[in-house]
Amino acid sequence: MVALFVVSAQAASGKTTVATGLGRQLLGEGKKVGFLRPTVGGKPSASLTGDAVFVQQALGLAEDVKLINPSLDGGKTLADRAREAYIEVSQNKDVVIVEGYCGPTPEDGDSKSAYEIARALKARVIIVENYASGQSAPQYMDSYLGFGDNLLGLILNKVPKQALKRTCEELTSKFTGSEMRILGVLPEERALVSFTVGELAEQINGEMLNNAEKSVALVENVMAGAMCVDSGLDYFGRKNNKAVVVRNDRPDMQMAALETSTRCLVISGGGEPIDYVRFKADEKGVPIITTRNDADTVIRHIEDLLDGTRFHQEKKLTRLAEILKSNLDFQAIHKGLGLST
Numbered sequence: 001m002v003a004l005f006v007v008s009a010q011a012a013s014g015k016t017t018v019a020t021g022l023g024r025q026l027l028g029e030g031k032k033v034g035f036l037r038p039t040v041g042g043k044p045s046a047s048l049t050g051d052a053v054f055v056q057q058a059l060g061l062a063e064d065v066k067l068i069n070p071s072l073d074g075g076k077t078l079a080d081r082a083r084e085a086y087i088e089v090s091q092n093k094d095v096v097i098v099e100g101y102c103g104p105t106p107e108d109g110d111s112k113s114a115y116e117i118a119r120a121l122k123a124r125v126i127i128v129e130n131y132a133s134g135q136s137a138p139q140y141m142d143s144y145l146g147f148g149d150n151l152l153g154l155i156l157n158k159v160p161k162q163a164l165k166r167t168c169e170e171l172t173s174k175f176t177g178s179e180m181r182i183l184g185v186l187p188e189e190r191a192l193v194s195f196t197v198g199e200l201a202e203q204i205n206g207e208m209l210n211n212a213e214k215s216v217a218l219v220e221n222v223m224a225g226a227m228c229v230d231s232g233l234d235y236f237g238r239k240n241n242k243a244v245v246v247r248n249d250r251p252d253m254q255m256a257a258l259e260t261s262t263r264c265l266v267i268s269g270g271g272e273p274i275d276y277v278r279f280k281a282d283e284k285g286v287p288i289i290t291t292r293n294d295a296d297t298v299i300r301h302i303e304d305l306l307d308g309t310r311f312h313q314e315k316k317l318t319r320l321a322e323i324l325k326s327n328l329d330f331q332a333i334h335k336g337l338g339l340s341t
Contacts, residue, residue: 001090001093001094001095002094002095002096002123002124002337002338002339003086003090003096003097003098003121003122003124004022004095004097004123004124004126004152004337005098005099005100005114005117005118005121005123005124005125005126005150006018006019006022006097006098006100006126007099007100007102007114007118007125007126007127007128007147008102008127008128009101009102009103009104009111009143009144010129010139010140012130013128013129013157014128014130014157014158014186014192015099015128016051016054016055017157017192018126018128018155018157018186018324019035019097020055020058020059020317020320021320021321021324022097022126022333023035023095023097024059024317024320024321025324025330026094026095026339027059027060031094031095031339032092032093032094032095033059033094033095033096034061034089034090034093034095034096034097035052035055035056035059035061035068035097035098036068036085036089036096036097036098036099037052037055037068037098037100038069038072038082038085038098038100039069039071039072040072040078040113052065052068052069056068063088063089067085067089070088072085078113078117078120079116079117079119079120080120082116082117082121083120083121086098086120086121094339095337098117098121098123100113100114100117102114102115102140102143102144102146102147103143104143105140105143106143106145106146108143111143111146114147115146118147118150119150122150123150124150124151124152124337125147125150125151126152126153126155126183126333127153127154127155128154128155129154129155129156129157130157130158131156131157131159131160131163131167131188138180141180144180145179145180151179151180152181152183152337153180153181153182153183153329153332153333153336154180154181155183155184155185155186155328156171156182156184156185156186157186158186158187158188159185159186159187159188160187161187161188164185164187167185168182168185182329183328183329183332183333184327184328184329185327186323186328187327189319189323190220191220191319192319192320192323193306194218194219194220194241194316195218195219195305195306196215196217196218196219197216197217197263197264197287198215198216199305200219200243200264200289200302200305201215201264201287203301203302203305204266204289204293204298204301204302205292205293206266206289206290206291207289207290207291208287208288208289209272209273209278209287209288209289209290210281210282210287210288211281211285211286211288212287214285214286215287217264217287218241218263218316219241219243219263220239220240220263221239221240221242221243222243222244222245222299222302222306223235223236223238223239223243223244223245224244224245224299225244225245225246225247225253225254225256225257225295232252232255233259233260235256236257236259236260236262239261240260240261242262243263243264243265243266243302244257244262244264244265244266245266245295245298245299245302246266246268246295247267247268247294247295248267248269248270248271248273248290249269251273251276251277254267254273255280258281258286262284262286263286263287264287265286265287265289266290266291266298267288267289267291268291268293268294268295268297268298269292269293269294269295270290270291271290272290273290
């Protein structure tokens with residue numbers, strides 16, 4: 001039995017996404033997988049607990065979420081508390097995936113805690129880091145190298161597709177044979193940072209007027225009709241699976257949006273759509289959401305939703321599996337964990 005510690009020095013790097021994807025891959029290979037997301041320095045927040053619940057469901061875990069997402073605060077040493085939490089979730093498992101943070105420098109308190117947990121569990125460590133424009137090396141190399149012999153390698157996440165090949169070639173060439181092995185370069189994928197129509201309606205305090213059954217549809221892009229200077233059809237045709245925000249006094253733009261790939265139409269400024277907009281939306285199966293907020297406020301609320309989007313939709317798992325299969329060095333990961341395939 002082995003521990004795999006998935007770590008990042010960045011918020012929203014995709015640790016939970018990668019941990020879930022790796023867990024599902026190992027389950028598909030017949031391995032028994034556990035999960036642990038310990039919190040150091042306080043109780044788990046609601047968002048962290050929500051992530052733990054999702055991973056629990058995605059991996060089909062029988063353990064209670066309190067065991068999966070424990071606080072490691074207490075009178076004993078951090079190493080002892082980490083081992084105790086690990087023992088709780090590792091019974092009859094082949095691999096336990098542990099998720100955590102490190103700091104931007106080796107001296108940071110989060111880094112020291114992460115190093116201690118890795119040593120206590122004798123875990124192999126995979127780093128997940130977001131791509132930065134023109135990146136030729138991990139941003140927090142010194143912090144990551146602090147894991148020493150526990151370090152298995154790095155996964156670079158959210159790389160723009162046009163930069164994917166170049167980034168992969170440059171990083172792989174630069175770090176071949178070094179302490180920092182590149183295990184994968186993952187493309188930016190809008191479908192993995194999407195949210196549902198229902199989540200959008202809740203975020204903007206909107207009312208869904210029709211097609212309520214479409215509230216679970218995933219929104220991958222957002223467009224604002226007020227920003228359109230081109231033909232409405234040409235403009236809205238640039239992005240698929242989108243939410244479109246249009247003022248209530250622009251039925252022409254509302255109709256144009258409905259002629260393209262639109263997940264929902266958000267009408268700002270209060271009031272209901274005119275009859276032929278409502279008829280077209282019903283015909284196309286597109287939900288209309290109305291809100292009293294102006295368009296700028298709606299866009300700000302949606303940006304907040306995008307910033308906080310977490311990996312909680314079952315529909316995303318199939319696409320995630322495809323991305324990992326195409327872009328991760330699973331052979332190196334298996335070898336590093338001492339697992340047969």
